[in-house]
């Protein structure tokens with residue numbers, strides 16, 4: 001079971017700590033960037049239980065993140081100078097298994113940041129699950145996770161009488177999403193269901209729920225966020241297309257534009273002839289009545305360049321669609 005979970009998590013990029021010297025920075029969003037531990041401090045979570053605060057600093061953006069663990073992990077100093085800016089690192093031997101799993105809460109929690117494109121019901125459940133994890137309330141977190149899967153199945157018109165069937169149905173309904181994410185849900189969902197029925201959550205670990213949440217948020221992102229991003233990019237390209245098409249109208253090249261006009265509509269040469277002589281007089285005329293010159297030039301340029309620019313836009317659109 002653990003092997004499956006851990007091998008999945010490596011693909012999800014949801015970890016903070018890759019190893020003792022490299023992590024995924026939540027601030028600059030750089031993957032595999034070097035970090036240093038600035039400090040470690042302990043406090044009493046309960047009378048019997050201790051908790052430890054670790055502060056990690058990104059070597060790239062220099063921002064500092066905070067990480068909580070119930071384990072007292074040994075540190076060794078990495079810089080030679082003994083002074084106020086002492087830097088530390090975890091020992092390889094101590095955290096060779098899975099360093100990231102040692103921490104149950106981190107600030108910022110950027111990996112779970114939710115886009116507003118995701119339906120409010122699902123977002124609030126994810127936030128609630130995060131809140132439960134924040135305080136290490138694993139029962140509440142796992143119930144939230146079950147409900148996220150339940151609501152997602154409804155919204156995606158997934159069929160099936162139980163969770164397993166619903167997730168398998170989701171997998172078939174959304175073949176565009178990597179099946180690995182649903183397989184992860186299936187694997188953990190079995191545990192969740194069992195635990196709920198047994199009315200006992202003993203043995204649930206924070207890292208399972210974090211993996212579940214990161215799988216779910218990834219699926220939510222692929223369903224609700226990424227398509228919007230593609231639409232925005234398409235709009236940006238269309239806007240760029242307009243700008244490119246609009247540019248020939250503004251630059252002072254009335255002579256070149258005037259020529260095709262003479263060929264197409266020889267009756268109108270009187271209008272372009274005026275701006276050709278005094279450029280300064282032509283500008284205020286455009287401000288007062290911008291509709292006439294813009295329309296004329298746009299039509300002309302569209303006719304002249306529509307083939308190549310449209311092709312460019314089409315190619316760009318195809319490129320944006322391909323990764324989906």
Ligand SMILES: [Zn+2]
Nearest residue numbers: 025028058061
């Ligand atoms: Zn950084």
